[in-house]
Amino acid sequence: MEYEAVIGLEVHAQLRTDSKIFCSCSTSFGADPNTHTCPVCLGMPGVLPVLNERVMELAMKASLALNCTINPMSVFARKNYFYPDLPKGYQISQYELPLAEHGWIEIETEEYGKRRVGITRVHVEEDAGKNIHGGPDDPHSYVDLNRTGVPLIEIVSEPDIRHPEEARLYMQKLRMILRYVGASNADMEKGELRCDANISIRPKGSTELGVKTEIKNMNSFRHVQRALEYEIERQIEAVEAGERIVQETRLWNVEKGITESMRSKEEAHDYRYFPDPDLVPYVVSDEMLERVRSELPELPDAKKERFIEQYGLSSYDASLLISSREMADFFEEAAAACSSPKAVSNWMLGDLAGHMNADGADIEDLRFSPKDLARLVTLVDEGKISGKQAKEVLTVMYREGKDPDTVVKEKGMEQISDEAALIEVIKKVIAENPTEVEKFKAGKKKVVGFFVGQVMRATQNKANPKVVNQLLVKLLEEA
16 A cells, blocks of 8 residues: 655744843853843743743744734733743743744645645744753753743644655745744754654545654754654554554654654643733734835745846756855845856856855855955956966965955966967967978868967966967968
8 A cells, every 4th residue: 555644844943032032031052051041031930021022023024924824913821831941830832822824835846846835823932941861970860941931933834745855845945934034043053943743644545644643853954854754664664564553752863763752642732721811912013014024035936036037047056046045145246246147156056165065164154255256257257367267266265365356466367368469479389380380271170279288388378268269270371
């Protein structure tokens, strides 16, 4: 029997604020444990939460970029459960009335084409702390509450994903959109983007949902895809062996490459949600909604289509250039400063990408400006340096941050394109090689390459090869 997977993702993204959602404690990463805390985020008796307005603005930006409908009113609720890293004994979240609902994003794979993945809801909540378990020689567990109260949005997809690759692409697209609108840095290494995956299998063609398992807390695109691939195979093997799939929470063991049972979940946990009595409902006015909407930048899909149409780029090249807002901005500024946007794209996705990949660098780390890259392209187009020389110039620009004109001058690279000067050199070379001239006249046109080499040697490789070739043929025919 053929099976298909039914996958839905719950993605938590940390919002890009300086302070926490209900207090003024810092959200910065990497501080000593329990140093970014106060009575509010520690849940001390008698304290009251005060909503950070910037949190809601960023959450609305993200929701609009995900094609969601913003609800005119949303309500914060208490989600009750007991765990060492939850000092209040409840998490402030949203439940029945979330901030936004009914959105979608589009993904595309070579095998399955374009698909739209629905987004059920986007709601705002506070993060919990972090439990740190001792090693083999330390039987203790520790709690760091720095992360408690850090603002999150949870983005819940519809169960529209059918393949692990689609889940990875969905996560990557989600991260790109969040970074484009400035809602989240979505740094997965810092835990700013985390994913829980719900997955079940069913016979292909069936419309009934199977028993699902949940894979918790994955913070890598690769881990999401690999965990889902493993879990699909595990469930298929279990069903075909006559075993029963149980509703449970599982963890992805990176070292072993398997999912492992964490806890059974036969029934949905009762969190006893109720509206938080310390927080009034959040009301979104039409004016507020339009202001946030007006602040949205051009989004990745629209930018990609414009790059294809405006700059004549391939779909593949445009996809790479819009992979980050900083990359796209760098390209556009460089393209605007020269007449060859396609050449700018080629340099960025070719030699420049090679340098950055080797160093693990980002476009923001470059020591030269987009206009410097445009100038390099112009120097090649004008024949002042060759493509080979340009590669050497780019390397110096990348390593030392110098502008291309300075590099060309320092290395004495500028090509000789003046025809009068080149004619004198070519005539001298022709006069010194009468045997090769006779070969040319006898129809051996390949001998032109010999003369080009002699002219380049005589000019210390500074002659413009294109101009040399044009003049050589003419002067050889006249010789």
